[in-house]
Amino acid sequence: MRARTTVELVALVQRISGLHQQGATHESAAIVRQVAVMITPEDVARLAAMLQQNGPAGSSTYLARSASTGAPEHAAATLAVLRRDGMINEAADLFHTLWSASSAALPALLAALEQSGQSADGQTLLWERASAPAEELAELAQHLKAAGRTADVRHLLRQAAGRPINEVAAIVGALSEETAAELIGELARIRSASDISRFGAAIQGSSELYDTLLFAADDLEESRARSVFTALRTGGLPTELTPRPRSRSRQRR
Structure with missing residues (x-):
């Protein structure tokens, strides 16, 4: 799993926002869910910060919650990075989602x-x-x-x-x-x-x-x-x- 460049993350934000503005909310959400488990925990936090500033409302917390569907190590590491980077709401949403683990x-x-x-x-x-x-x-x-x-x-x-x-x-x-x-x-x-x-x-x-x-x-x-x-x-x-x-x-x- 390689780290994404800022350009790549900006492109993701633009794509997610563009689909949302076009009314394709399901497609937008699907991309967020997929990306959450494909990028590094550090990049999840960076992307969440960008979505918090520029993306659709609620997309940063949705991204964080979606990290719970990945491997346990990825979810736990993402939780730690979100907290470290001061993404309080995103970290809280992810942690609460982990309560429903099987x-x-x-x-x-x-x-x-x-x-x-x-x-x-x-x-x-x-x-x-x-x-x-x-x-x-x-x-x-x-x-x-x-x-x-x-x-x-x-x-x-x-x-x-x-x-x-x-x-x-x-x-x-x-x-x-x-x-x-x-x-x-x-x-x-x-x-x-x-x-x-x-x-x-x-x-x-x-x-x-x-x-x-x-x-x-x-x-x-x-x-x-x-x-x-x-x-x-x-x-x-x-x-x-x-x-x-x-x-x-x-x-x-």
Whole structure:
């Protein structure tokens, strides 16, 4: 990807503006979308500045948003350059567009933001996804694990563990067994004993999940574990593992 000369960028502005003035707005927008991923991040910022001054209204922010359709590295680098060059509105539009990245694309985008010195923005995106519906959150956790981003999985689950109990129960049901156990562990560490009891009631229909909750509670510091088991008994819930023909090898303390 080579850098464009000022003459080339001016020609682009003239072409985009000319089509817009002729009423060919779709053609004009198509050129902006195409150019956004074909030129360097530095040239995106230069072209955005020219469009801001001379192009159709809104074309500079549209150019910035369109950079999100390119490779994650290109989008992240463009975001960094727009901010560096003081293109505040354009950078904000691009960042907000990145919020809609698919679960499959998000791990690569998080890595690209880190590489461009924008790790905090990646954590903001992850925080935003923690409020997603159960199936979507489960899908994201799976993609993050596959990409080896275990710290991001923990961050995502920690945020999800703070959601309303019925939502946490739905999320646990959508996760893989291993990831569900991680979320239950987070919930056991951060929620009140009464919240954990309500969660236990919500998942009691699944003996596997309920036993995982008992193990998580048993792993807590002694006084906190005692409070949780007391809350479970008060709520009429069992505090012993579900009997099985083949019991789990792990023993509660």
